[in-house]
Amino acid sequence: MNEKNQERDVYVAIADPTRRKLLRLLAEEEELPLYKLTAQFQMGRTAVSKHLAILKEAGLVDDRKVGRETRYRINATPLREIKDWVSFYEKFWTDNITILRSILEEDK
The missing domain is CATH 1.20.5 (Single alpha-helices involved in coiled-coils or other helix-helix interfaces)
Known part of the structure; x- marks a missing residue:
């Protein structure tokens, strides 16, 4: 099984302070679009998207498309x-x- 098909370890996913902050932000709101999450960091949208992808691989974040916008929500399970x-x-x-x-x- 290659690495991309494996589910990411939850411990690895929360090891990074940026990802922990993303989880906290998502826990405070029902759902947030990428642009609002990106506004909370001194990094670009691509970098924030990569962190969200890691959280998503660990099952900690769900996303959905609303028009051209992607909205994210926490899955704390x-x-x-x-x-x-x-x-x-x-x-x-x-x-x-x-x-x-x-x-x-x-x-x-």
Whole structure:
């Protein structure tokens, strides 16, 4: 299977700060056209489109044509994988902080 046919990894997709900002912008609005998204960055439409394509390959963004305009919306479902992964470590840190507190209390 060549790389273009593979679905992009969600972790790779959100690794870039520009793509995280795009997701945040899309989360704040129901749907945004490319020109409004591009206005939020100091880069051209082609660069923003490439970032959106990566998010789309990861399933994080959907698009639709309205006349000549392409509008984008967030699909947050794939973010659940990241939430679940982070939740494991949240439990790890909560448990360890509890242990540390009890050790510190014993030392008093």
